[in-house]
Amino acid sequence: MAHHNPWPDEGNTGHIWDEDIRELDNPPPLWWMLSFYAGFIMIVFYALYYPTIPLTDELGGSTKGVAGWTQINEYNDDFKVLNDWRDAKFADKEEKLASMSVAEIIKDEELKSYAVATSKVLFGDYCAACHGAGGAGNPNFPVLADDDWLWGGNINQIKASISNGRIGNMPARGMMGNLTDEEIDQVTDYVIALSEGKGGDASVAAGKAVYAKGMCLACHGPAGKPLAPAGAANLTDQVWRFSSDRAEIRNVIANGVNVKKNGQYVEGTRQAVMPAFKERLPDAEVNIKRLAVYVHALGGGQ
Ligand code: HEC
Ligand code: HEC
Structure with missing residues (x-):
């Protein structure tokens, strides 16, 4: 450093x-000074406009800002923009769903895929607790993703199941309620043989006679296959509505399904109630159609 300054x-x-x-x-x-002052003004503006200064909880957590801005408000505003856009984009499809019958909807590939795509969340929220994800079934709740239907698998029958609900009824101990324990054992063996395609075997002839005596055929059909869908299970396949366990099958025959006495389920009876959704679902009119199309498409729609 010089003491002498040659450039005074x-x-x-x-x-x-x-x-x-x-x-x-x-x-x-x-230019630099102006930016510096502008920055200063911005800080003051920002601090007043947005929630900025942290405060204790008693004082409300922070200053609120004059704009009333919060992340949640911003999220809700954006979400509304998205929803409005979606509503506008799909308005014509929603209108068609509302005005067309389910039978017409399943003939329109585009509308059908739309109904299926928009049903997944709905099914998860309202149906999967009982019927399993994707209709795969749960113990005691029927599989919807197969072609074995209690109440019929055409689109109108499926829609009726969802809209009005279904209650399967099977009396205990045969139609007249008069089968003995021994007869119940025999008919149980017959039913198991039916499911294995051995209903004609001589070893189950006694059970076959009980099947006639108990008038099982009134609901399950003369050969174990219901003549028309009215809630009774098909006994000739390997699909068990409740259980393939012999003791469980015997129990269904002995105690029936949804058998009530004085308004109470009798002990041992199988409870099988599909609730009616026409008053439970939001926008039931359209959403029941949507779900019917979805269930129909799950695999077994007829
Ligand atoms: C509380 C449990 C429960 C819920 C929730 C439920 N179901 Fe069911 N559902 C059942 C039961 C039990 C049956 C069988 C009724 C019977 O045994 O007769 C059934 C039967 C059905 C059937 C007739 C099946 C057949 O084989 O004919 C359809 C279709 C169906 N449900 C669709 C739905 C849809 C769609 C939803 C959602 C909106 C739904 N279910 C919600 C319990 C439920
Ligand atoms: C009034 C009609 C009716 C009569 C009569 C009837 N059933 Fe049923 N049965 C049903 C219904 C309905 C179901 C299915 C209930 C359900 O899934 O909700 C059923 C279910 C069953 C099941 C369970 C099937 C499975 O897949 O788990 C067996 C086994 C059975 N019935 C045997 C019989 C036998 C044997 C008789 C005669 C002794 C008989 N049923 C009489 C209506 C009837």
Whole structure:
């Protein structure tokens, strides 16, 4: 650093290095100062406009800001924009769903895929607790993703199941309620043989006679296959509505399904109630159609 200043008039600070490198005393450029002040104003504006200054919980957590802005408000506003856009985009499809019958909807591939795509969340919220994800079934709740139907698998029957609900009824101990324990054992063996395609075997002839005596055929059909869908299970396949366990099958025959006495389920009876959804679902009119199309498409629609 030199003590002698050879450039006294140029406004340097007197700090000189390596003979000629000087520190000058210039004001910052105007553009820089303006940005600096603008930044300051922005800070004040920002602090007033947005929730900025943290406070204790008693004082409300933070200053609120004059704009009333919060992340949640912003999220809700954006969400509304998205929803309005979606409503507008799909308005014509929703209108068609509302005005067309389910039978017409399943003939229109585009509308059908739309109904299926928009049913998944609905099914998850309202149906999957009983019928399993994707209609795969749960113990005691029927599989919807196969072609084995209690109440019929055409689109109108499926729609009726969802809209009005279904209650399967099977009396305990045969139609007249008069089968003995021994007869119940025999008919149980017959039913199991039916499911294995051995209903004609001589070993189950006694059970076959009980099947006639108990008038099982009134609901399950003369050969174990219901003549028309009215809630009774098909006994000739390997699909068990309740259980393939012999003791469970016997129990269904002994105690029936949904058998009530004085308004109470009798002990041991199988409870099988599909609730009616026409008053439970939001926008039931359209959403029941949507779900019927979805269930129909799950695999077994007829
Ligand atoms: C509380 C449990 C429960 C819920 C929730 C439920 N179901 Fe069911 N559902 C059942 C039961 C039990 C049956 C069988 C009724 C029977 O045994 O006769 C059934 C039967 C059905 C059937 C007739 C099946 C056949 O084989 O004919 C359809 C279709 C159906 N449900 C669709 C739905 C849809 C769609 C939803 C959602 C909106 C739904 N279910 C919600 C319990 C439920
Ligand atoms: C009034 C009609 C009716 C009569 C009579 C009837 N059933 Fe049923 N049965 C049903 C219904 C309905 C179901 C299915 C209930 C359900 O899934 O909700 C059923 C279910 C069954 C099941 C369970 C099937 C499975 O897949 O788990 C067996 C086994 C059975 N019945 C045997 C019989 C036998 C044997 C008789 C005669 C002794 C008989 N049923 C008489 C209506 C009847």
